[in-house]
Amino acid sequence: MSKFTFYERISRAFRDNPQLSRVLIVSTISGGGLVAFSSASPFPVAHADSPAHGSPKKKVVVLGTGWAATSFLKNLKSSSYEVEVVSPRNYFAFTPLLPSVTNGTVDARSIVEPIRNIVNKRGPRCEFREAECYKIDAAKKKVYCKSTQVSNLGGKEEFSIDYDYLIIAVGARSNTFNTPGVEENCHFLKEVEDAQRIRRNVIDCFERASLPSVSDDEKRRILHFVVVGGGPTGVEFAAELHDFAIEDLAELYPSVKDLVKITLLEAGDHILNMFDKRITAFAEEKFQRDNIHVKTGSMVVKVSEKDISTKERSTGQTVSLPYGMVVWSTGIGTRPFVMEFMKQMGQTNRRVLATDEWLRVEGSDSIYAVGDCATINQRKVMEDIAVIFDKADKSKSGKLNITDAKEVVTDICERYPQVELYLKKKKMKNIVDLLKNAQGDGRKHLDIEVFKSALGEVDSQMKNLPATAQVAAQQGQYLADCFNRMEECEKNPEGPLRFRGSGRHRFHPFRYKHFGQFAPLGGEQAAAQLPGDWVSIGRSTQWLWYSVYASKQVSWRTRFLVVTDWGKRFIFGRDSSGI
C-alpha cells in the first residue's frame, strides 16, 4: 500500500505507543464513571544488560504461561539468555476472575492476554511453542514436548528442546482425591475453558427445565447446583451463581425461578476456614440469608450421573442428593509428568515437587520450580544447629558470647525465615533477645545446649505457602531478578552465610510478602483479610476488590476490557445467551 491514511496513522500511533492508549483509556473510563487505579506500572521500563561478549547465550526453557511463568517473563531483562516458552495455552489468564466468567459478569476474552504480547520486548529474545511437556530428562538437560492440536494439521507433533536452565511453572491440576465419578460428572474451575463450559451448562440447565415435557421433580433436580469445597473459589462461584440466578435469570425464566437451589458442600466445620473467624461467620450468615444451603461436615464419597453422595460427619450416614450440575473446587494435585520427574529426582515419597529456598528443585542445579506445581522445602534450624554454633563460635572455644552471636544473627534470620515468624509470635525484637532469654541472667557465655534450647521451638513456625496467584507471581519475579543478576552475584554473592560450607549464598532466599486475600460474597459484598490481621467486610471491600483487580491486570488492554465488562454488567445485566 502506498501511503498510510489518517486512520492507519492514528491506529498505528496507538499501538506503537502504549502511553497514548493509556491516556485515552483513562479518559474514556472516567467518562464512563469509573476510574481504574493502578498501583504499579504494568510496563516495566527495562534496560537490557549488554550481552556477555564471546560467551554464547544460555538457553532458558520455561514450562507454563500461568502466573509464575508470566511474572518471570515480564521481569526478565538480561539479554544474556535465549528464552523458549512451552505451554498448551498461548495466553496468560487472570485466574482470580474465573468465577466471574462462569456467570458472564466478565467475558472470557477480557481476562486473557496472548503470551507473545506480555513477554518483555526489551528483554531477551523469546520464542513461544504451543505444546505440552510430557517428559523432562535432567541428565541430558532436555525436555520432550508434544503439540496438543488434533486437527488436519497432522497428528500430535513431537519435539525436544535442550536447556541450560529449566523453569517448571506448569501449575497444578484439580484434585479429585480419587472420589469415584468426579472426573466424569463434575466441572472443575481451573482453566478459562472450564469457566466457559460451566457458563453454558448453567444456561443449559435453565433451558432444559423450561421444556414442557419435564416433570416438576426433574426440574427441581436439574436446577439444583452443587458446589463442592468451601474455599475462596467455591464460595465466590456459589455467590456469583446466586446473583446471576436472582438478578438475571429469574427475569428471563419466570416459570422455573422458584425451583433453583444452590448447595455448598464443605468437609470441614466452616467455609473459608483459612480466613479470620469474623469473615467466616459473616459469609455463613450472608449465605443463609441468600438461601444458599451451606452443608459443613459433609464429605463427598461418590458422584453418579444424577446424584451426589456425601458422608455426614454428624450422623455418620451417607446421604444422596439429586443434582443438575456439580462444580468441584477442592484442593490441587500434581500433574502426572511432574510425578514422573519427581521419581527421577529421588523425590518419591513427596506429594509435591520440592525446591530449596532459592526455588531450585532439590537435587538439581539448573532446574527451578515456581508456583502451584512446587513447594519450598524449608530447612530446619535444628538440622543445622551444630554447624551454626560452630560458625558463630569463632574462637572455637565451645562457648559463645553475645557479641560473637550478633555477627551471625542476620544470616540466621535470613537463611531460616521461621526464626523471624517465631520472634514475631513471641513479640521479640530480635534473636539476641531470644538468646538472652534462654541464657538466663548473669551468665556471659552460651554453650551449645543453651543455644539449642533457645532455638528449639523455632521450627514449629514452618508453614507451606498457599497455592495462590500472589505467591506464584512473587516467585516468578524473584526468579527473574536472580537471572537478571546471575553474573553479578556470582562474583559478589549477596545471600546469607553458608553454614555448611564456606562463603555466602549467591542470592537472598525467596521471601513471600502477603498483601492480603479477598473473598467476594455476592450482592456487591466482599470480605478481605489484609496484612496485620486487618479484616474488612462489606460493600466498600467490594469496591476495593474492583480497584485491586483492575490494577493487577497484566496489560492495559485487559484492564480496559475488564472494567468495561463491569460497566456493561451494571447497565445491561449479565449476558444469558448460550454463547
Add this chain to the structure above:
Amino acid sequence: MSKFTFYERISRAFRDNPQLSRVLIVSTISGGGLVAFSSASPFPVAHADSPAHGSPKKKVVVLGTGWAATSFLKNLKSSSYEVEVVSPRNYFAFTPLLPSVTNGTVDARSIVEPIRNIVNKRGPRCEFREAECYKIDAAKKKVYCKSTQVSNLGGKEEFSIDYDYLIIAVGARSNTFNTPGVEENCHFLKEVEDAQRIRRNVIDCFERASLPSVSDDEKRRILHFVVVGGGPTGVEFAAELHDFAIEDLAELYPSVKDLVKITLLEAGDHILNMFDKRITAFAEEKFQRDNIHVKTGSMVVKVSEKDISTKERSTGQTVSLPYGMVVWSTGIGTRPFVMEFMKQMGQTNRRVLATDEWLRVEGSDSIYAVGDCATINQRKVMEDIAVIFDKADKSKSGKLNITDAKEVVTDICERYPQVELYLKKKKMKNIVDLLKNAQGDGRKHLDIEVFKSALGEVDSQMKNLPATAQVAAQQGQYLADCFNRMEECEKNPEGPLRFRGSGRHRFHPFRYKHFGQFAPLGGEQAAAQLPGDWVSIGRSTQWLWYSVYASKQVSWRTRFLVVTDWGKRFIFGRDSSGI
C-alpha cells in the same frame, strides 16, 4: 434483602428503563469518538389490542430464532395469540457480522441477544423452548421436537406441541453439493459457533507453524488458507483474514509471517457476481494488490485431509492444493426435516419449500414459511391470463376497452409483482401504456390475444429473492403485521382482487424492498450497491457500513457492544489468544 442500596437502585433504574441506558450509551460512545446513528427505533412502541373476549387465544408456534423469526416476534403486537418459539439456539445472532467474529474484530457475544430479551414484552405471551423440531404433522397440526442437550440432564428430551398457526423460520444449512470430503474437512460460516471455531483454527495454524520440528514445506501448507465461494461472505472472510494476518498476527509470529497465503476459489468467472461490475473489478484489483489469490473458474471436486482438488475450467485439468484450513461458503441447502415436510405437502419435485405470495406454504392454510428455508413461488400472469381478462371484461363481450382495463390494473400490479419490474425495465409508467403499446394505434378494444401478447414477456421478470438477512427480516415483519390485523382484514380484506374466485385477498401480498447490499473488502474499504444502481466504493463506504450495521443491531446492548468492539480493535488490535 431489606433495602435497595444506591448501587442497586441505579442499576435497576437502568435495566427497567432502557431509555436511560440509551442516553448513557450515546454519551459514552460520543465520548469515545464514535456516534452510532440509528435509523429506526429498535423498540417498537406497541399497544396490544384488546384480547378477543370469549374466543380462546390462537396458538402460534414459531420454529427458529434467526432474522425472520426474530423480526416476527418483535413486531407481533396482537394479544389474541399465544406464542411458543422452538429453536436449538436461545439467542438471535447478527449474522452479517460473523466474518468479523472469525478474526476477533467483534466478539461472539457482542452479536448475540437472548431471544427472551427480544420478544415484544407488550405483545402476546411468549414461551421459548430450546429444542429442535424434527417432524411436522400438518394433518394433526402438531410439531415434534427434541432437546439438543446431551449432558447428565437426561438424554434427549422429546415433546410435541399443537398449533393453530405454524411459522417455519429455520433457515438453511450449508450446501456441500455432495462434494466428497467437504463435510469432514471444511469449516462453514453459518452459526456463531462456526465463527468461533474458525477463529481458534486460524490461531492453531499459526501456533502449529511455529513449532520447531515442522518443516518449511509443511509450514507453508499449514498457513495456506483457502476460501471456497466468491460471494459476499467468502470475500469478506478472506479480506478480514488478510487484515488479521497482516495487521496483528505478523507482529506476533514474525518467523512465519511470510509463509501465509490466502486463496479464494470461485467456480464462476468473477467474484461478487451478484454485484455491479464496477464493484467486482474493484474487489478483484484490491485482492490482487493485497496478495489474496483469486482463482476463478475453479470448481472444487474433492477435499481430502490435507489437499483440496479443483477442476479448472480453462484447462479442464484437476489441480490439487495442499491447505491448512478451508472455509466453505457457497450456497445454501434445505434442512432434512424440511425436506420430509415438503414430501408431506406434495412438494416432492422442489429443492426449497415453496410458499405463495402471502408466505403461506403451498397446500396449507395454517403454515407459513419465511427466510432462507423457503422461496416464494410467484404465480405466472400467463397461467391466469384468461381469468384476468374475464374479470376485466365486465360486459363479457370478449373485448376489453382501456377504461375497463384501468379498473383491474392496480390489482394486476399488486397480485403479480413481475408486472411492475417489467414496466420499470421498459421504462413505462403504468400498465395502461403497455396495453396501448400492444394495441397499436386506432383500435379501441383489446381482445384476449392482444392482451396476452402485451403481458407475454412479463413473467420473464420473475426472480427468486436472495437468501439475505434483509429479505428474512422484511418477511418476518410482514407476517407479524398480517397476524396483528388478522381479524380486521378478515372482515375488510385489503388485498387485490381474486381473479380465480370472488372477492378480494385478505392482505396485500409480500413485497420486498431492497435497501442495498454491502461487501466489505478489508483495509477499511468497502463496496456497496444501493437502490437505484448507485454504487459506492472506498473508505467512506466502510464508514457507511459501520453506521448501518450499528443502527441495525437488534438491541441497544448489542449496539453498544459492537461499537465498543470496533473501538477496542482500533486501539488494541484484534485479540489473538486461543480463546
